[in-house]
Amino acid sequence: DFSGKTMIPFVTSGGSGFSGIIRAIEDAEPDAIVLEGLSIYDDHSPRAEGEVADWLTQLGLAGS
Secondary structure (H helix, E strand, C coil), X not given: CCCCCEEXXXXXXXXXXXXXXXXXXXXXXXXXXXXXCEEEEHHHHHHCHHHHXXXXXXXXXXXX
């Protein structure tokens, strides 16, 4: 039970991205807060540090 909890989904993927998982999370946990997720394709993951930092900053979870 994640009622009242904040969920921040992220995934590395070979091409399918979230593939409907955000909707599944929202359906399974309707009382949770689901923030904007981040999907990084696997071939970008070694260079994703800046993208992750930007995403966390946009969410207000990291300094700029």
